[in-house]
Amino acid sequence: MTSLSATIRHAEKKAGWSPARIALRVLLHLVLITMSLVFSTPVLWMLSTSLKPVGREFSYPPQLLPTTIVWRNYLTVLSAVPFGLWFRNTLFITIASLAGTVLTASMAGYALARLRFRERGFWLMLVISTMMLPGVVTLIPRFLVFKQLHWMDTFYPLIVPSWFGGGAFNVFLFRQFFASIPMDFDEAARMDGANSFLIFRKLILPLSMPVIATVAIFSFLDNWNAFMEPMIYLSSREHFTLAIGLNAFRGRYETFYALLMAASAITVIPIIVLFFFAQRYFIQGISITGLAGR
Structure with a gap:
């Protein structure tokens, strides 16, 4: 069993699936997803505002998803x-x-x-x-x-x-x-x-x-x-x-x-x-x- 486990770990390491590599890739993807959301915020806010009722664009607190969707704006x-x-x-x-x-x-x-x-x-x-x-x-x-x-x-x-x-x-x-x-x-x-x-x-x-x-x-x-x-x-x-x-x-x-x-x-x-x-x-x-x- 020990020999088999060692063989599996060696194969995973050779294939590039070591724990450190997996953690690094997960961290990298989290950073990329976070940056994508940050840079997408203006577009998302534009789409959200376009679906809000006229006169309620700056209601407080701000809402990314409007409670009332108004397609008539388009x-x-x-x-x-x-x-x-x-x-x-x-x-x-x-x-x-x-x-x-x-x-x-x-x-x-x-x-x-x-x-x-x-x-x-x-x-x-x-x-x-x-x-x-x-x-x-x-x-x-x-x-x-x-x-x-x-x-x-x-x-x-x-x-x-x-x-x-x-x-x-x-x-x-x-x-x-x-x-x-x-x-x-x-x-x-x-x-x-x-x-x-x-x-x-x-x-x-x-x-x-x-x-x-x-x-x-x-x-x-x-x-x-x-x-x-x-x-x-x-x-x-x-x-x-x-x-x-x-x-x-x-x-x-x-x-x-x-x-x-x-x-x-x-x-x-x-x-x-x-x-x-x-x-x-x-x-x-x-x-x-x-x-x-x-």
Whole structure:
């Protein structure tokens, strides 16, 4: 019996199930769960407030679970303002910008990582250096250009720039990921008669789902939550996005916090759903692009 117990303990230890290791993993998970609850508190409080009766949002003592759940707050939000139209506008701008960002940034990153041409290092440093410029620095020049093009109060100023890479950070992420893929794949494909574009489309992109998901999530968040640029370029109520509409809704119902939280919940839910389904690729893409440095 003693020999059998020793054998079992040895097997458990070899398999990584020693008491110390189990205690450490339990402690780690408790810390992670606690931190998750702490960081989730604003979202939970927003959802809780959105279901409270109007005028009782700050009742004392505070209640995370309201005694009376009022689903009508969401119906009031959808009927009081053209929220559906603003939702469609935001979705259209976000999808169009996301497609342009992923397509053009991946092409630029592929050229900087996989193609051999003169001054490639210079162009890479130029792209990286533009990351040091805040977006507000180019805000006035862009405004003047779009005004000359008669693009004011249209969606073009919010979509067209995304079809030029969508920012140096996206190009840099793609470049770092593509640099981590062995060049042997390209050489083998060229021996089979594939050109650079075919290698990019048939070989590199299918291997790049993590970084594509990462850039797509960043682009989605930037465009979905954008406030300053839509506020500058859009003036017609029928062209408003959710961010502008939410601000206008706040001005109209500045004391009805239950309605404000209901409107905010409608705005936030798509982001949570997107990250829930793409978080595996997102984390993998961030880790890989951080390790690649060639």
